[in-house]
Amino acid sequence: MDHDNRDRNAGSGGSPPGKIPGDTWADGLPKGRRWSGIAWSLLFLLVPVLGSAVFIVAPYYDHWLPKDVSVHGKSIDGLFYFILVLTGVVFLATELILFWFMWKYDAAASSKPATYIHGSHTLEVVWTIIPAATMLFLAIYQMNTWADVKMRRPRMAPSVEVVARQFEWRLRYPGRDETLGTEDDLFVVNDLHVPIDEDFLVQLKSMDVLHSFFLPNLRVKQDAVPGMKQPVWFKATETGTYDIVCAEVCGWGHYKMKGRVTVESRADFDRWLARIEAEQKATQRGPEEIPVAAAD
Amino acid sequence: MSTVTQPHAPPKETAHHDHVATRGSTSLSTFLSTYVFSKDHKVIGLQFLFSTLVWFLIGGLLALAVRWQVAWPWSDVPVLGKLFAQHGGQMAPEFYTMLFTMHASVMIFLVIIPILAGAFGNFLIPLMIGADDMAFPTLNMLSYWFMWPAFFFFGASFFVEGGAAAGGWTSYPPLSTSTVSAPGSGMGQTLWLLGLTMVGVSSMLGSVNYMTTIILMRAPGMTMFRLPMTIWAMFITAILQAFALPVLTAAGFMQLTDRLIGTGFFSPEGNIINNAMSGAGGGQPLLWQHLFWFYSHPAVYIMILPAMGMVSDILTTFARKPLFGYRPMVYSIAGIAGLGFIVWGHHMFISGMNPALGVTFMVATMMIALPSAVKTFNWLGTIWGGRIHYTTAMLFAISFVSMFIIGGLSGIFMAATPVDIFIHDTYFIVAHFHYVLFAGTAMGVWSGIYFWFPKMFGRTMNEFWGKVHFFLTFIFLNGTFFTMHILGAVGFPRRLADAYHYETFHHLQPLNAFMTWCAMGMVATQIIFAINFFWSMFRGPIAGRNPWNANTLEWTAPSPPGHGNFDFQPVVYRGPYEYSVPGCEKDHLMQTDPPHPAEAAAAAAAHA
Amino acid sequence: MNASAHSISHGHDDRDAHGHDDHGAGHGHIVLQYQPGLPLSKGKLIMWLFLSTEIMFFAALLGSYVVLRFGAAVWPKPHHVHLSEPIGAFNTFVLICSSVTIVLALEAAKANKVAMAKNWMLATLLLGTLFLGIKGYEYSAKFSHGIYPAQPHSRIYEKPDLYYGAAVRARLGEPAMIEQLKALDDTPEDKLSTDEASARRRLQKIRQMVVSPDQQPFDLAVVADQIMPLPSEGSGGHGGHAHGLNDTFPWLRLPAVIPGGNMWASTYFLLTGFHAIHVAVGLLVFAILLTYRLDRKRAGMIENAGLYWHFVDLVWIFLFPLLYLF
Numbered sequence A: 001m002d003h004d005n006r007d008r009n010a011g012s013g014g015s016p017p018g019k020i021p022g023d024t025w026a027d028g029l030p031k032g033r034r035w036s037g038i039a040w041s042l043l044f045l046l047v048p049v050l051g052s053a054v055f056i057v058a059p060y061y062d063h064w065l066p067k068d069v070s071v072h073g074k075s076i077d078g079l080f081y082f083i084l085v086l087t088g089v090v091f092l093a094t095e096l097i098l099f100w101f102m103w104k105y106d107a108a109a110s111s112k113p114a115t116y117i118h119g120s121h122t123l124e125v126v127w128t129i130i131p132a133a134t135m136l137f138l139a140i141y142q143m144n145t146w147a148d149v150k151m152r153r154p155r156m157a158p159s160v161e162v163v164a165r166q167f168e169w170r171l172r173y174p175g176r177d178e179t180l181g182t183e184d185d186l187f188v189v190n191d192l193h194v195p196i197d198e199d200f201l202v203q204l205k206s207m208d209v210l211h212s213f214f215l216p217n218l219r220v221k222q223d224a225v226p227g228m229k230q231p232v233w234f235k236a237t238e239t240g241t242y243d244i245v246c247a248e249v250c251g252w253g254h255y256k257m258k259g260r261v262t263v264e265s266r267a268d269f270d271r272w273l274a275r276i277e278a279e280q281k282a283t284q285r286g287p288e289e290i291p292v293a294a295a296d
Numbered sequence B: 001m002s003t004v005t006q007p008h009a010p011p012k013e014t015a016h017h018d019h020v021a022t023r024g025s026t027s028l029s030t031f032l033s034t035y036v037f038s039k040d041h042k043v044i045g046l047q048f049l050f051s052t053l054v055w056f057l058i059g060g061l062l063a064l065a066v067r068w069q070v071a072w073p074w075s076d077v078p079v080l081g082k083l084f085a086q087h088g089g090q091m092a093p094e095f096y097t098m099l100f101t102m103h104a105s106v107m108i109f110l111v112i113i114p115i116l117a118g119a120f121g122n123f124l125i126p127l128m129i130g131a132d133d134m135a136f137p138t139l140n141m142l143s144y145w146f147m148w149p150a151f152f153f154f155g156a157s158f159f160v161e162g163g164a165a166a167g168g169w170t171s172y173p174p175l176s177t178s179t180v181s182a183p184g185s186g187m188g189q190t191l192w193l194l195g196l197t198m199v200g201v202s203s204m205l206g207s208v209n210y211m212t213t214i215i216l217m218r219a220p221g222m223t224m225f226r227l228p229m230t231i232w233a234m235f236i237t238a239i240l241q242a243f244a245l246p247v248l249t250a251a252g253f254m255q256l257t258d259r260l261i262g263t264g265f266f267s268p269e270g271n272i273i274n275n276a277m278s279g280a281g282g283g284q285p286l287l288w289q290h291l292f293w294f295y296s297h298p299a300v301y302i303m304i305l306p307a308m309g310m311v312s313d314i315l316t317t318f319a320r321k322p323l324f325g326y327r328p329m330v331y332s333i334a335g336i337a338g339l340g341f342i343v344w345g346h347h348m349f350i351s352g353m354n355p356a357l358g359v360t361f362m363v364a365t366m367m368i369a370l371p372s373a374v375k376t377f378n379w380l381g382t383i384w385g386g387r388i389h390y391t392t393a394m395l396f397a398i399s400f401v402s403m404f405i406i407g408g409l410s411g412i413f414m415a416a417t418p419v420d421i422f423i424h425d426t427y428f429i430v431a432h433f434h435y436v437l438f439a440g441t442a443m444g445v446w447s448g449i450y451f452w453f454p455k456m457f458g459r460t461m462n463e464f465w466g467k468v469h470f471f472l473t474f475i476f477l478n479g480t481f482f483t484m485h486i487l488g489a490v491g492f493p494r495r496l497a498d499a500y501h502y503e504t505f506h507h508l509q510p511l512n513a514f515m516t517w518c519a520m521g522m523v524a525t526q527i528i529f530a531i532n533f534f535w536s537m538f539r540g541p542i543a544g545r546n547p548w549n550a551n552t553l554e555w556t557a558p559s560p561p562g563h564g565n566f567d568f569q570p571v572v573y574r575g576p577y578e579y580s581v582p583g584c585e586k587d588h589l590m591q592t593d594p595p596h597p598a599e600a601a602a603a604a605a606a607h608a
Numbered sequence C: 001m002n003a004s005a006h007s008i009s010h011g012h013d014d015r016d017a018h019g020h021d022d023h024g025a026g027h028g029h030i031v032l033q034y035q036p037g038l039p040l041s042k043g044k045l046i047m048w049l050f051l052s053t054e055i056m057f058f059a060a061l062l063g064s065y066v067v068l069r070f071g072a073a074v075w076p077k078p079h080h081v082h083l084s085e086p087i088g089a090f091n092t093f094v095l096i097c098s099s100v101t102i103v104l105a106l107e108a109a110k111a112n113k114v115a116m117a118k119n120w121m122l123a124t125l126l127l128g129t130l131f132l133g134i135k136g137y138e139y140s141a142k143f144s145h146g147i148y149p150a151q152p153h154s155r156i157y158e159k160p161d162l163y164y165g166a167a168v169r170a171r172l173g174e175p176a177m178i179e180q181l182k183a184l185d186d187t188p189e190d191k192l193s194t195d196e197a198s199a200r201r202r203l204q205k206i207r208q209m210v211v212s213p214d215q216q217p218f219d220l221a222v223v224a225d226q227i228m229p230l231p232s233e234g235s236g237g238h239g240g241h242a243h244g245l246n247d248t249f250p251w252l253r254l255p256a257v258i259p260g261g262n263m264w265a266s267t268y269f270l271l272t273g274f275h276a277i278h279v280a281v282g283l284l285v286f287a288i289l290l291t292y293r294l295d296r297k298r299a300g301m302i303e304n305a306g307l308y309w310h311f312v313d314l315v316w317i318f319l320f321p322l323l324y325l326f
């Protein structure tokens, strides 16, 4: 019986063939060199070091959040930074601890036996409660921003209707009567104009498949779902021309479904509208030519 | 232990004899029944392993093609270009959409899920619980053979009219249901759905079998709380599969009928696609997303829990220390699985779903970080105070922990609904899931391969080349994927064949080129692994039963185990992690070692 | 901990059931002992687990039905789509009876009454077949009204709009149809029943309406009402079956208007179709079981088949009210 057990349990009776006898620890595992333990722990030290370095350096090379030109963008970015710091601390702490344990508890570093311990009730409680409290705080802390951006819709008629379609953005301004779906609606493709410092409400639709209305600089993103109307609102704070990106795969031309959003003063905006109106009258461009989503 | 009689069958030593005795046999039918239509869980496990490794390679090559286009859009693709692309060697945009769709589908459905549950689950479950095979060997064999239609459907989809599926691995309708909406939305998409169904059938057959086996076929003394973490993880993964997968199967059928007979479940009324009125209507595109993510969020845990289990076992073995917090580890797996069912909406924050629902999903998602935190801290606790041996398997296991932290923490950004508005569908997400899936799970898989290779083939893999493989993979993977966070911070959108015509993103090409170089390095590194793997299979040093001096039951069986696995009746006396028990002459007490006097003393001291 | 050793089962009886014999005789590996965590046989446990996956499958389908139905702008009343509660209720009854007979078969097998077990099993098989037969009859009634799951065959329109008018016109313009209409027109009045005669007059009126290029939506609503009237609440005789032109002249097969009818058909055929497939699988299992001697040794198999059958029954108990009553 005894013999059997040794045979079964102790690595086929001593060191397996192919390993030089004596080149093992008392536990029968191959003997490592101290320098290799050091090297491997340093490799893992690179993770927090280079990891944070990348995040520190990137902004200097403009590889960072694009310029924010909207009101709620500030609070979204604020949250981003808040989470970055929070997770950054957790990241550094855990990775450094990992490195330190690797360095310190290398079998080659000491002949002390491993600590015989099965866990710690206190520790388990502590490291459950602290993250729980943190996460709960985070969840509550961000709700207000979420509500501002997606739930507290400004009480106003839509400033523009955006209808996404393979592979362009069809825009419809309400015109002089400020109501959509009337004779004097103005039609534009891919060229959104927005007055600065005013609440702007987009009514988003899709004609065919899913698209996503993404304005990186305004921190706006909303999927356009056929058969549904999505309200999207924002307040731009800086004039300029920025990208409209389609952020939901919508077919082969997804990559080129590009539009432009121009933030301008109220006066410029009105002038632009007037120009569109004149152009439209001149060319007799009417609603028949621009089909809109049937689902209203 | 009086009722258990230890049979006195003398252990037949010599791995060779125990190994399938028909090795040299020339009889075709024995060959077929032993290696092809085998019902032996070990053979089935290895069949899964080889098949998934082949698909891993294919998925990796598809990834390279993706990376090529992202780094140097519209430039001639080296090898693949001649095969597929239309305009010279240049890639067509619709081909790009097929590439990332099939890359992800292959990786998820044909690699990660089957390699964890199919390969490791099959190979390890009976061995680690002390059973001679699965509860239903024939069912088990079928679960492997149902993968073949899936292999066929996925593979064939590239060669049919219109090409492979192109709606992303998420296959959102109406793009995926309307056959006119995209080139790859034709036959390719139908094949994709059929393949998915087959994977579903295979997983379902596997998972009910695993659960039955684990519940009914544990060795005497192997109580649930003496199971190794690998088995716990496999068990809970099987539960997840059994409960989540049928939902996807149902959804897949609905999408299939939408495509084939126009049921319109996912198509809204009056849709105009490609200037044509789409057929039936009255359905809801968002319904698919709910059904899909109801499965696919639990699925991401299906794709990591087994790796977590294996890593737990490997960390303890090479730290020569008991697992820190065994029960919390078990409960946290269960917690992840349970919470995993109620967070699917975090993929849909900006999908048009009611924003109030988004809030509840956000809170649930935040909570899922807790069990993950418990696991992470317990892994750190496990190596604390240990005697760490830097074997290749251990290095991969440690890197799993290190990388999972990164991938998990990036999940927090996305769980925060307002932040997700900006980073949704950007490379931040791509960074997140490659950290958990590739840097996490795949590293765990490699760790498992290096660790259990001796049990699988009776020989150990070459340690030196293993470490070279680890080092290069580790460096290149971080080069490829860490930088994706930065791309994501700029808002660089995913699934774009060419984003540089946007003013916001045009300066990101050099960074992308760097990442592609790293990705190429990463794939090239795998040549080392492949050579090491096959060379060691035939030439590696003979391992013996327990080369790592580990505790669990599989190490008491011959390497490789013969039919019936054990040449003696395993009886379990303790949990799987009794390493370095003070006062014990060996530094490990196997689960089958008879009770040791030092043990009781140590236990008393530990609880004092 | 030692207590666990008492519940060790002897792996013996399980072995021969699952064909280990293919391993060749020479190996003779030892027979292992296990410590089962539940007092269930492998077969029964895996059956329960399998059924839980089935529950999730049907939960997904039913959930989708609920979402689609309550998300839809309109949903037809059961009578609009020619659903007949009595038939559905009878079918429910049939299925419940079959659940009883399978239990009786199990009891008989347990008592080793082989012949009786066989008879009850046969009864179950027949009841299940009857269920499918009735289901088939219901399906064919739907098909004859142009209610198909398949868009290309479906003759259901959501509203009497221009598309609808075009479809009616197209149908009336088919060469075979023109001939049949001509034959109808030429039939002397006295060869027709009064019903048919009045229907012929209405049909002629509709044909005039439809061919005129500038029909109004109002007219089309009238057309739709003539072709297949939607019964109002409480009215509409047998199975809600109001009489329209399509009913008088079944060969007409003119497009009909049922608001929400297409999505209704999609979900109806999805749910009942998957249920029917499950019934068919159950029948197959019963047929196979009938080839065995249904004695005590087979009780386990019968029990598992019965579990499955009860589940199929249970699903129908959910489907019936959802589809027929609400």
Ligand code: HEA
Binding pocket: A087, A090, A094, A130, A131, A134, A135, B170, B300, B301, B303, B304, B346, B347, B365, B366, B368, B369, B372, B373, B374, B376, B404, B405, B406, B407, B408, B409, B411, B412, B414, B415, B416, B420, B423, B424, B425, B429, B432, B433, B436, B437, B441
């Ligand atoms: C194995 C796979 C895996 C795993 C484990 C996870 C884990 C997590 N995922 Fe991930 N996820 C994916 C795979 C995975 N994910 C995939 C494939 C997608 C994209 C699908 C697609 O769109 O194509 C995705 C997308 C995805 C989204 C959607 C993003 C979007 O599309 O906009 C979100 C949003 O909430 C999310 C969140 C999380 C969270 C919170 C976790 C958590 O479980 C992580 C928890 C872990 C930790 C937090 C780290 C360890 C903990 C500590 C060190 C403790 C201390 C920490 C704190 C106090 C913060 N994931």
Ligand code: HEA
Binding pocket: B053, B054, B056, B057, B059, B060, B061, B063, B064, B066, B067, B070, B100, B101, B103, B104, B105, B107, B108, B112, B167, B168, B169, B170, B430, B433, B434, B437, B438, B442, B480, B493, B494, B495, B496, B497, B519, B522, B523, B526, B529, B530, B533
């Ligand atoms: C498990 C999942 C998994 C894995 C492992 C990977 C691996 C990789 N992925 Fe993938 N990826 C996804 C899942 C995965 N990915 C998903 C879900 C998506 C989203 C798709 C969508 O949007 O729909 C995605 C999308 C995605 C994109 C974004 C495309 C886009 O949105 O436009 C990119 C771009 O860089 C990318 C790159 C890579 C790279 C470079 C790897 C590399 O790590 C690959 C490295 C490969 C190897 C190293 C091969 C190793 C081979 C062996 C080990 C075999 C040895 C052989 C024998 C022994 C026989 N992936």
Ligand code: CUA
Binding pocket: A164, A165, A166, A167, A210, A211, A212, A246, A247, A248, A249, A250, A251, A253, A254, A255, A257
């Ligand atoms: Cu539109 Cu992507």
Ligand SMILES: [Cu+2]
Binding pocket: B296, B297, B300, B343, B344, B346, B347
């Ligand atoms: Cu998720």
